[in-house]
Amino acid sequence: MKKYDYIVIGSGPVANSFSSELKDSNKKVLIVEGDAFGGICPNYGCEPKIFLEGAVKTVLMSRQLSGKGISQPATINWEDLMKRKKQTFEAHPENAIKGMQSNHADTLIGTASFIDSHTLKVNGEEIYGEKIVIATGQKPNKLPIEGSELTFSSNDVLSLDYLPKNVVLIGGGYIGMELAVILNAAGAHVEIVEFADRALTAFYWEHVKDVVQEMEDQGIIFHFNHAVSNVEKNGEKYVVASKQGLTIETDYVVDASGRVPNIDNLNLDEVGIEHDRGGVLVNDYLETNVKGVYAAGDVVSKDPLVAPKLTPTSAYEGEYLSDYFEGKTDTPIKYPVIGSAAFTFPQIAQAGVSVSEALENEDYEVVHHDLTSDYFYTGTNDYNAKLTLVFDHNNRLVGASEVSQTAADDINNFIDIIGMDVDKREWKETFLPIFPAISYKTRIFI
CATH class of the missing domain: 3.30.390.30 (FAD/NAD-linked reductase, C-terminal dimerisation domain)
Known part of the structure; x- marks a missing residue:
């Protein structure tokens, strides 16, 4: 059986900062990843999104300046933009592996599950870790509705080769609002169906109203106070229906209802690791109720006002754990001021x-x-x-x-x-x- 001082399950910002901080130590570190190395942010999330926003923001700013110094607003060629996006990011997983190996960490692709508090099974092999860090992040939520299998996720949208003519987004949070701006700017007709009476509930409402108004001015349609009940396929079209009687026919449906902890394959209950709807439960040292097992990043259940589930927060927690494990600190984690943003327009x-x-x-x-x-x-x-x-x-x-x-x-x-x-x-x-x-x-x- 292979043995390591520290094992991190997940290769996102927690693992990146953790391995970077330990690169000059003599500790044996293993990073295990069940999907694309580097995690959600560079492969399916914030980094490809901000890449697309470069073109989107240029288009929308040129519209704002139409007749005020700009005679012809810019337009997006979705196919060309997506081709360039894929070329830009296709090498990231391999580069992430090389980066962590340059930090003297071993890397392994495979789905990890707990056998006991110090042992994981990966690809049929048992691996021992003196300390194990759960950093598997989150995955797109699937609403428990009829026809949920017909919906697409934000991961799918950020790799769309061709732009649908009409799109319905279920959810008016970060994901739904940002994707709506991108797809609308590229030329799609976009409608958002939101259960609550407002969008972006984490932000100051007076400012949110300005965002919603601008998005409506750009042609995005909002349906607040609607709970989606089912999605059906009707020939080449999809039909989205709500409990309140709304019916929309569209070409593409995105479940943008948020993200949930990515813990299904970890076998947590068998080992007795406590978790709730928000994720893995930890103390002020990021340790679970099972001694020697820690959790960090978006997979952790935490107060969003203190530690929002964001890439910088995850990286900070990875740095903290490396210092704590190596005896550089013995104090509970204390979070700095953390900013958050929705990259709407x-x-x-x-x-x-x-x-x-x-x-x-x-x-x-x-x-x-x-x-x-x-x-x-x-x-x-x-x-x-x-x-x-x-x-x-x-x-x-x-x-x-x-x-x-x-x-x-x-x-x-x-x-x-x-x-x-x-x-x-x-x-x-x-x-x-x-x-x-x-x-x-x-x-x-x-």
Whole structure:
């Protein structure tokens, strides 16, 4: 039986940062992957999505500037764009393997399942690990409805060779909203069916309304307060029906109802590893109830307000575990300020104390800024640009939310300030950003 000091199940950001931190140690590390090496983000998720967004954002910005300096808005050739996307990302799994091997970790492709707290079975072989880290992430959810087998996932959309004429997306969260923007900009007619009465429930509603309005202006149709009951095939078409009586005929149906923990094949119950609907349960050291077995990344059940399920969070947890295992720290994990964004058009982003929470708590001061007259935003006709900042009673910035074409980059400029925990005066005496760059805005509004 092969023996390792540490085994990581899953090859995403947890494994990448974990192996990188341990590359100069003398520990034997094994990374096991049951799908494409590198995990969801570079193969089926955020990285291909942001690649496509480069063309999408260019098209939508050119539409915004039509008649305002741009005479002919850009258009997308989906087939060419997808061909280039596949060429760009096809080598990633092999490169991920080489990267982890360069960190002196062994790699193995196969589905891992627990035999006991220190032993895994992979490809029929038993492998021992002194410590084992579950980092299998999440997988696309499948709604428990009649005809669910007819629906496609976000993974499928990001590899579509040909653009469907009509698309229905079930769900108005991150995945549904981002995919809707991409497909609509490329020329598809898009409709979103959402169970709740609003989209992007994790974000400040006043900013979400601007996103929804812009998407509607671009031709995307929303159906809120509708629970999809079934999907049927009617010849070459699909029919999506809701319990409330909605019926839509379309060419393609995407189940964008979210993601669920990827734990089905791990045999957790047999070993007694506790988990719930949100994922594997861990303590403040990322250890499960079974000694020697840990979990990190999106597979963990955690508070989204403290540790949202995002790539940077996963990488941070991988770094923490490497330090904890090697005795470089003995303290519980403490999360930094973590920003989140939906790469819609316009984008929406936030960090720190949410605006909704602050508005319900008199200990906070909430300040709204309309950015639409600012030179940076008028240059791209960004008529949705709005920023909201949250300050505590000590005049320290503790939260930020923005809707704009550049919201993700803008909010990144505020994350450091929130994390530094300094008041306005201290920050202005310490930093002087570049002008006229977008980061200078932090000095104006802090």
